[in-house]
Each structure stands twice: as structure tokens, then as C-alpha cells.
Amino acid sequence: MAATPADVKEYPNSYVFIIDMPGLKSGDIKVQVEDDNVLAISGERKREEEKEGAKYVRMERRVGKFMRKFVLPENANTDKISAVCHDGVLTVTVEKLPPPEPMKPKTIEVKVA
Amino acid sequence: MAATPADVKEYPNSYVFIIDMPGLKSGDIKVQVEDDNVLAISGERKREEEKEGAKYVRMERRVGKFMRKFVLPENANTDKISAVCHDGVLTVTVEKLPPPEPMKPKTIEVKVA
Numbered sequence: 669m670a671a672t673p674a675d676v677k678e679y680p681n682s683y684v685f686i687i688d689m690p691g692l693k694s695g696d697i698k699v700q701v702e703d704d705n706v707l708a709i710s711g712e713r714k715r716e717e718e719k720e721g722a723k724y725v726r727m728e729r730r731v732g733k734f735m736r737k738f739v740l741p742e743n744a745n746t747d748k749i750s751a752v753c754h755d756g757v758l759t760v761t762v763e764k765l766p767p768p769e770p771m772k773p774k775t776i777e778v779k780v781a
Numbered sequence: 782m783a784a785t786p787a788d789v790k791e792y793p794n795s796y797v798f799i800i801d802m803p804g805l806k807s808g809d810i811k812v813q814v815e816d817d818n819v820l821a822i823s824g825e826r827k828r829e830e831e832k833e834g835a836k837y838v839r840m841e842r843r844v845g846k847f848m849r850k851f852v853l854p855e856n857a858n859t860d861k862i863s864a865v866c867h868d869g870v871l872t873v874t875v876e877k878l879p880p881p882e883p884m885k886p887k888t889i890e891v892k893v894a
Contacts, residue, residue: 674839674841675841676837676839677837678836679834684835686842688801689803689869690868690870691870716799722792723790724788724790726787726788728786728787729787755803755806755868755869756803757804
């Protein structure tokens with residue numbers, strides 16, 4: 669699960685991170701901002717508890733801890749991040765800061781000499 | 782998604798197939814028995830519909846059709862199969878047929894000659 673795949677999309681007003689997390693619930697997932705510009709998503713998938721008399725015939729699904737980190741662009745607003753997990757897919761939305769106001773031309777009054 | 786990972790567990794009374802299917806709902810998944818002893822699980826994951834102005838910065842999550850097939854053991858009861866999808870993980874339970882009755886020793890009456 670260390671290499672759980674992710675998509676990143678850019679919208680006019682936001683960045684969206686979509687990460688496969690089958691079998692994890694919202695409570696198992698941690699979404700953090702580190703160093704002011706790194707989005708860190710971590711979690712842990714545990715093997716289902718064994719019932720009496722179970723034995724594995726095949727074991728392909730990865731369990732354990734995983735982490736994905738993404739460096740956020742300069743215009744990401746780290747105060748406006750939301751995350752939702754649905755059907756084993758986590759979607760983290762980071763809003764963009766509004767673009768800086770365009771510099772207005774400065775008008776100098778022309779005096780009559 | 783063609784190679785979505787699966788675990789297979791054997792219990793005293795059943796076989797359980799656990800398959801990662803992040804982002805799929807029950808309606809997107811088909812569970813069938815082919816040739817009387819092959820469990821075929823198929824589905825399709827579609828890319829989320831694009832909102833206006835979206836562009837992909839990173840695209841790791843696989844989409845498209847996938848299929849997994851498992852040959853069922855002889856004692857699998859193909860009339861007793863149930864499937865449930867939760868948090869992007871599909872669990873298919875196939876009950877076992879009861880073991881055949883042990884052959885009782887046949888007693889031959891010993892007649893007095």
C-alpha cells in the first residue's frame with residue numbers, strides 16, 4: 669500500500685488529489701500540511717482480524733503503513749483544505765489563493781506649466 | 782485495474798475472496814460462475830467526469846475494465862455465493878458443500894452353520 673496510486677487535477681480555483689485507499693475509513697487516514705507547502709497523506713491498512721480456523725490461500729493485497737507527499741504550488745491556500753473518503757477513494761481539495769491584483773498603471777497628473 | 786489485488790482465505794465452512802475495488806459501487810461489479818467451477822469477477826472503473834477547466838497534473842490511478850477468475854475447489858457450493866462491497870473492497874463468500882458421509886462399515890450377519 670506504500671505505493672497507492674494517486675491522480676492530481678488542477679481546476680481554475682483548486683487543486684484536487686485523488687488517492688485509492690480501499691478498505692480504509694476516514695478515521696484511518698491522516699491529511700496534514702508540513703513545512704507550509706507539503707501535503708502529507710498517511711494511513712494504515714490492517715489485515716482483517718482472523719476468525720478461528722482461517723487460512724490464507726492467496727495474499728496479494730498489501731497491508732501496513734503508507735504515505736504520499738505532494739509539494740503544493742505557491743498559490744495553494746493551505747488554510748482551505750478539505751478531504752472526503754468514499755468507496756475507498758480519498759479526495760483532498762486544496763483551494764487556490766486569488767491571483768494578485770493586477771498592478772494599476774499610476775497616473776501622473778500633467779500640470780499646465 | 783486489470784491486476785487489482787486479491788486475497789483468498791479458506792474457512793472450515795467457506796472460501797472467501799477479498800478484492801480491492803476502490804471507487805467502484807456494487808452496481809459496477811459483476812460476480813459470475815462460469816463452467817460450473819470458475820468464479821469470475823469483473824467490473825469497470827471510469828474516469829470521473831471532467832468539470833469545466835480541469836487538467837490532469839498526475840494520472841496514476843488505472844481506469845478501464847478488469848476481470849479476475851478463480852477456479853473453485855470441488856467442494857465449493859456454487860449455489861451458495863454471496864458478495865458485498867464496502868469501502869472499495871469486494872468480499873465474495875462461497876460456502877463449502879458438506880463433506881460426504883463417512884462410509885459405514887457393512888456388517889454381514891454371521892449365521893450359525
